[in-house]
Amino acid sequence: MDILTLSRRQFLKAAGVTGFTALLNGCSDTTRTLIPYLAAPEDIIPGKATWYATTCRECPAGCGMLAKNRDGRVVKVEGNPLHPVNTGRLCARGQASVQGVYNPDRYRRPFTRIPKSHKLVPTTWSEAEKTVLAALASILQHGRGQAVTFLTDLTTGSERAVIGRFLEAVGSDGHIMYEPLAYESLMRANKEIFGIEAIPDYRIDEADFLISFGADFLETWVSNVQFARRFARFREPGKNGKNPFLYIGPRLSVTAANADHWIAVPPDGVSVVALGLLHLLLDKNHAPALDGKDRDRLMHAVREFTPQFVEGRTGVKREALDTMAAAFMKARKPLVLAEGMGYQDPGALDTAKVAALLSSLVPGTSEVIDFSRVSSLSRAVRAEEMKRLVDRMHSGEVDLLFILRANPAFHLPLRWGFADAVKRVRLVVSFSSFEDETGQMAHLILPTHTFLESWGDFEPHAGVLGLLQPVTGPMFDTLPLGDMLLSFGRSLKGIGMFPERDFYEVLRRSWEASDKTNLPSPNTVQSTWQEALRRGGLWGPPDEPPAVRYRPSTSRAKQSFEPQPPAASSAPRDLSFFSYPTVQFLDGRSSNRPFLQELPDPITAITWGGWVEINPETAGRLAIKEGDLLRIRSESGSIQAPAHLYFGIARDTLAMPVGHGHSAFGRYATSEFGNPVYLATGGLDGAGGIKRTLSRVTVTRTGISSLPVRTDGSPYQHGREIARAVTFRQHVTMTGDAPEVVPPLAGGFSKERDFYPSHTHDVYRWSMVVDLDRCIGCGACVVACYAENNIAVVGKKDVLKGREMAWLHVQRYFEETEPRVRFLPMMCQHCDEAPCESVCPVFAPHHSREGINNQVYNRCIGTRYCSQNCPYKVRRFNWLTWTHDPPLQWQLNPDVTVRTKGVMEKCSFCIQRIVEAKMKARSENRLVRDGEFAPACAQTCPADALTFGNLKDPHSRVAQLAGQARAYQVLGDLNTKPGVIYLKRITQRII
């Protein structure tokens, strides 16, 4: 992309990203004085933010990030608009990443463990290094280099290279990159069908029909922000409707909620339906990409899976299967995704294979599966490698174990006995920045910088090289991993093998050696480096057609499919069990972020702590009520969790989110309610992944009640038409109709309706349009709002009392008659005839001349009348002085007041951003341009559901959207004239 085609905002952000020297002496020591710099660092202008481009490392997706640095501290992160993965957006986890830097449970210095008392005591870096070197020396002396193992999460580029060089120096090749979500089955299936063991780039936006077999690509699957962006494009209503999307799985997840149909099947039925669909399509001879022989062979392999068989096993009716097949046959580029991990599908390998086969039935699909840009996740090891490692540890083959950002003690089945095995390792060194379960077993804690304090590079998928730079100085006495390893290496092998001064030099050298043809203006190395750093990395133009098309080969596949043995539920208390990663915590690595703990789960609306889902019918049979603490027992262990009755999972099945039940992951993550992997039998599936679904667990009530802390008062709308929807046909017929909107402008006032005259808006009338058809309910906006506006985290006890402070809720309403979901982002509506304004005795809510309903904190005396009178219930009261556990207070945005007890607060449309934009416009003697800036929520929305702008300008995007026939205002009948205008969701049925 040419830099000159950037939007103004993008350019300014990028231009703010300047050098790095000032950063290095930036801000590690806190000073409490307001004395100005004697010699000001070049890029710190007090009161002005500096933005640095870096790469998000909260999950392997590797989104591009811009980090906002104010006076030396990182306060907020946003997506990098140039980055091909996320094009400017971040998910909830990305938005919360700053809480990694300021996490109160970070290790602030190196620690060593006293062998006898097992207590951690602080140590010095030199002491720690001595310990490591002594261990290494003794290992080398005995020639046991192979006994050194380096366990990390997925890492690429320079960091991986340094680890590799270090291990080489000690004579080991034991670098294991473990990701709990390793997609073993997906990769194995791709190997068998496409001949390449990798996760390709799925171009959802290019497809015209999508089936997902349990792949929650809007939440956690592979690269959720990227997929959410593509999905939004995929679902844009066309002439004949939206591109159809079917979800087949045991749970109504966020992704399933966005499908046209969620086809509920028990976990063991997922693969059966997939095979049944393949059978039906082959039966209808719909395999244009296959030759006759292949087709016959395939047909033979799936001959058992007749529609009758499918119906018998899964309850999916023949008609449903027929319609699915018909929709599939209509599509030119149908894409089929499979979860490929075995979280929700015991037959993950079969499903993944069938998904690959289905995708290869039609030639067009090869355009949407891009194997030239395989995800780096493909390089993570299969779980079986971890088992092998544990076995090696057991048998004493590992003397020295380095652990970086991996938490096997939490992620591996108890049966494997990691905790025991690790005792046989002579020295365990944890590089973790946070205390975690694995760290409890380490002898040495050598905390590394968090990624926001580090240099580095990361390659999310082939062709994209993201750069990481420190966006804030190191908070504590931590070190970059690379520096440590270089130092170890130098001590062992001398400077000859490790000539670099520090990891930064490693990075620069690798950069100099890298291929820079994709950079716009390859000049000198230095300028390209600067430019790449400014842009956040190096990549080609986004979304080109696949360079290589892999032809599927059915002959490669081992073509026999066995149906999963049905879950035998002979005893009434025997249920099947599965778990699922969540949009908040992924596999549990983000659980120590208070923002994410307080973010309601998009579907269950539960905050703080784990739960287990059970179908109300099954619960009724077992006399289980909401909140009953259940003991779930499998043959290998038992865990506890409170019951949440949820109709969105199959009957006789329990479902549990992953990421809860940490025993030592800091104050926010620690909860007694179960880690589902502890139930796992420890067996491996055909692709080398952990068998995570269990066909039989028993559940008993403990007699204790522990209500899951939900933020939804009622899951239903009660006929109130808060979140509205139209069918696609209605949408087509009503196009051109005037919307049911009373504009929050002077034109919206009339004598019949209004007693008071209209407000005057000078130039701007800020307004937001929320497209319910685009909103996927992921909750990224909520966390962005928390981070931008210094919203307090109130904790479990107060959320239970409904006191959460979220200015923006993504309300989730179920339909009462069928398992469908409507999401409704609800923030202050900035009404033009605001009920809150007229009731306050002291003018604390105040209508600005730009249409914003300002809340003047200083004036507020706390009558709470405004909130009482707000029909939208978007005002939040500071019941107590909410605290920020130090050093989390350093995250606070200096542009936004921190509120104290006794005052009301609410969404301000990010007024600080409006003011900033207006000041800039004024200094350039112009008006604010449409789309020049956005509030934090709209800025981060991966699906572009939120649009912000000036409603007074008829050419603005909001004015255009608000004129659509789908537009409506929530509770518009109250004549509040909200400034937030919603667009109805468009539903369509294909079954």
Added chain:
Amino acid sequence: MTQTRFSEVDHEILRTLLPAGRAYRVTVFLLFLGVVYGYLVVWPYQMFRGLGVAGYRPPVMWGAYLVNFVFWIGIAHSGTLISAILFLFRARWRTGISRSAEAMTIFAVFIASLFPIIHLGRPWIFYWIIPYPNQRTLWPDFQSPLIFDFLAVFTYMTASLIFWYTGLVPDFATVRDRTDGIRKKIYGLFSLGWSGTDRQWHHYGMSYLLLAALCTPLVISVHSVVSWDFALAVIPGYHSTIFAPYFVAGAIHSGLAMVLTLLVPLRRIFRLEAFISVDTFEKIAKTSIFMALIVGYAYVVEFFMAWYSGSVFERQSFLFRVIGYYAPLFWIMCFCNVVAPLFFFIKKVRTSPVLLFMIAILINIGMWLERFVIIVGSMSRDYIPYAWGDYWPNWVDWSITFGSFCLFVLLFLLFVKVLPPIAMTEVKEEVCLQIRKKEVPSGP
């Protein structure tokens, strides 16, 4: 009151001012502890920590404190009703109870006026709602019902106090004449140099009449205005034009019940049967029946309007009221406020002090619950189902509520020991009338 002479009236009534017994002192002390606990321990704790220590559970932004506010304002009603309105209507049965009913009014308004402050998030700047020239150069918003409310309550409190005090002046003089020492000086000060001249009596009579006329509309207005706090809000369950008369009727209902609650024991303890007759109680009981019917009618109309409006919000709100989370409270309220007073149709019930007292207590409970059901019940199920939530007062709410009842009883007990609890002047007027009546048949 037959054959009573003025001096006997004085003697009999002022008996209550005699030094108190042990039981009284202990009671006062315990009540004082209750007040200290509620207002000087729990309230400061709440101020210090924030309102969150109380049981608030959004969307119920107004909890027990405002329930108490409306309850006490309601109690404050009957005092002025009895002393002013009945005075204008020349209802003679009010004589024995008007003074204590008025005292009740003053104390109740005082207690009520504290609750909105207790309820504030930042009570230390409550005075910002007072319109006065200030450094913030900001007047309060006169559109806000809270400003109406503040003005109405403040006016009512001022007018009631003056009215009460005016009636007290001749009695102060009487007490002054019968005491000595420091007490004489104090009572003398408050009697404003009353000497009982004809001119003074003339002015007194005129000002009392005028004040009665002034207070009468206030009785109606203050609770109407309080009701607008709710009726002017958009919450389903509140937003209704019936609220003003409905609240006034409710207030009178609760006020009369509170009069009975206080006077039945007072009459018994201080042996005031001569001045507070069973006939008076009967008349109050009959008024209670009337009020119960009005209140019952209001309940029914509310439901009818909710149904007739066709609004899904109104309908569900009222359905929630009868079968939802707070339904038990609603049904208790219906029984206490509407059914229980109907027993007063039975003569035996309305002439038995014990039964009168019991039913009065029921009505008090019922009226408290009515405010709870309206305020809390409506808010917990307003427009947005996602935001719904069920509130229940916790120990902080209860403690301050308890403190307010202690304060009320404490003030009343102090009142009966410090001021003549029965308007001696008016009793004496009655005596004159009786004498005159007697003289008529025996005259020439």
